[in-house]
Amino acid sequence: MANILELKNINKIYGEKIKTQVLFDINLGFEESSFNSIIGASGSGKSTLMNIMGTLDKATNGEVIIDGKNISNMNKNQLASLRNETIGFIFQFHYLLPEFTVLENILMPYKIKHNKVTKEALNRANDLIEIVGLGKVRNNKATDISGGQQQRAAIARSLINNPRIILGDEPTGNLDSETTETVYDLLKKINKEFKSTFIVITHNKRVAEKADRIIEIKDGKVNNDIINIGNISI
Numbered sequence: 001m002a003n004i005l006e007l008k009n010i011n012k013i014y015g016e017k018i019k020t021q022v023l024f025d026i027n028l029g030f031e032e033s034s035f036n037s038i039i040g041a042s043g044s045g046k047s048t049l050m051n052i053m054g055t056l057d058k059a060t061n062g063e064v065i066i067d068g069k070n071i072s073n074m075n076k077n078q079l080a081s082l083r084n085e086t087i088g089f090i091f092q093f094h095y096l097l098p099e100f101t102v103l104e105n106i107l108m109p110y111k112i113k114h115n116k117v118t119k120e121a122l123n124r125a126n127d128l129i130e131i132v133g134l135g136k137v138r139n140n141k142a143t144d145i146s147g148g149q150q151q152r153a154a155i156a157r158s159l160i161n162n163p164r165i166i167l168g169d170e171p172t173g174n175l176d177s178e179t180t181e182t183v184y185d186l187l188k189k190i191n192k193e194f195k196s197t198f199i200v201i202t203h204n205k206r207v208a209e210k211a212d213r214i215i216e217i218k219d220g221k222v223n224n225d226i227i228n229i230g231n232i233s234i
Contacts, residue, residue, distance in 0.1 A: 003029040003065075004164055004197045005053060010062035012048055012220075022048050023220045026062070032164070033195040035188060037202055037211035045220040046201050047169060053199065054087055054167045055079045067164055084113050088158030088196070092170040094150040096142035096157075102149075103129065103138045106157045113161060121160070128156040131193075132186060148179040155186065159194065166190075168200035172207065184210050 012023035022045045030036055040046040051057035052064060055071060064071050067086055071079065096105045103125055110121045129138050132152040137145050142153065151171065158166055168187070172180040184207055191198050200211065208214050216224035 001031045001033065004032040004067055005030040005199070006063075006065040007049075007053070008063040008065070010049070010052060010059045010064070012045070012052065012057075013060045021220065023052075023059070026220075026222060028215065028222065028225075030165075030197055030199060032197055033191070034213060035191045035198045035200075035211050036213045036215060037200050037208040038215045038217060039202060039205060039208045040217035040223075042203075044217045046217045049217060050167055050169050050199070050201050054089060055083055084109060085161060086164050088161070088163035088166045090151075090154055090158050090166065090168040090171040092173040094142075094154040096150055096153055098141065098143045101139050101141055102134055102145065102153045105142055105153055106160055108160075109157060110160045124162075125156070125160060128159055131190070132156045148175055148182065151175060151179075151183055152186065155183070155190070159190065159196070162194070163196060165197045165199065168198065170201055170203065172202070172204075180204070180207060 007026050007028045010023055010026040011021065013019050013021045026049065038046050038049065048057065052059050055064070066082065069082070071082065074082065097108065100108070106125045106128060107117050107121065111117055114121070126138070129135055132155055134149060134152055134156070137149060142150060145153070172183050175183065187198060187200070188210060190196065202208050212227065214224070214226045215222060
């Protein structure tokens with residue numbers, strides 16, 4: 001299967017006078033419809049790598065290719081459009097807008113893209129709400145639901161524009177262990193149903209092992225890249 005996202009010789013250096021390199025010659029490809037986890041200690045460079053994959057930050061040098069497009073020469077507007085159409089984000093903090101309902105929050109990326117909400121988009125939002133199990137609270141304000149429900153709303157929001165890639169940065173970092181299991185089972189279900197490519201950062205090895213592939217980042221380099229086949233790692 002073809003790669004939906006490729007990183008070629010990615011380096012990231014911060015600072016001008018005093019330079020600090022946090023990523024060193026990263027080469028990775030992610031197959032379409034795959035479910036990948038990235039693990040690593042705090043400061044290993046995994047969040048920087050995620051930001052570069054999501055076009056939220058630029059590599060110092062190297063190439064990022066998303067859905068066959070080299071993003072190196074894209075301007076801010078082109079990158080914003082690419083993010084909105086191709087990439088869904090799930091963060092550790094859900095970033096729901098407190099003054100809006102669950103349904104309105106889920107529809108927000110679509111409204112930003114199209115300036116209006118169509119009947120089809122509304123139907124899709126309601127379908128996603130049912131998939132993530134929030135049917136009874138769809139009209140609640142974001143502040144009037146539990147933490148686990150807020151994160152599930154954020155997952156539904158990441159899917160509203162039918163993105164090819166879902167990036168998760170510690171998406172269950174603030175949840176208890178039981179809710180974490182529930183949320184990851186949901187992500188796997190969505191991966192199978194919608195064929196979206198998932199790339200998820202986690203510090204939790206038990207959670208990482210739910211992925212089809214585990215990439216370990218250590219000191220800014222790929223230390224391990226393991227494919228899971230059932231319960232066997234190779």
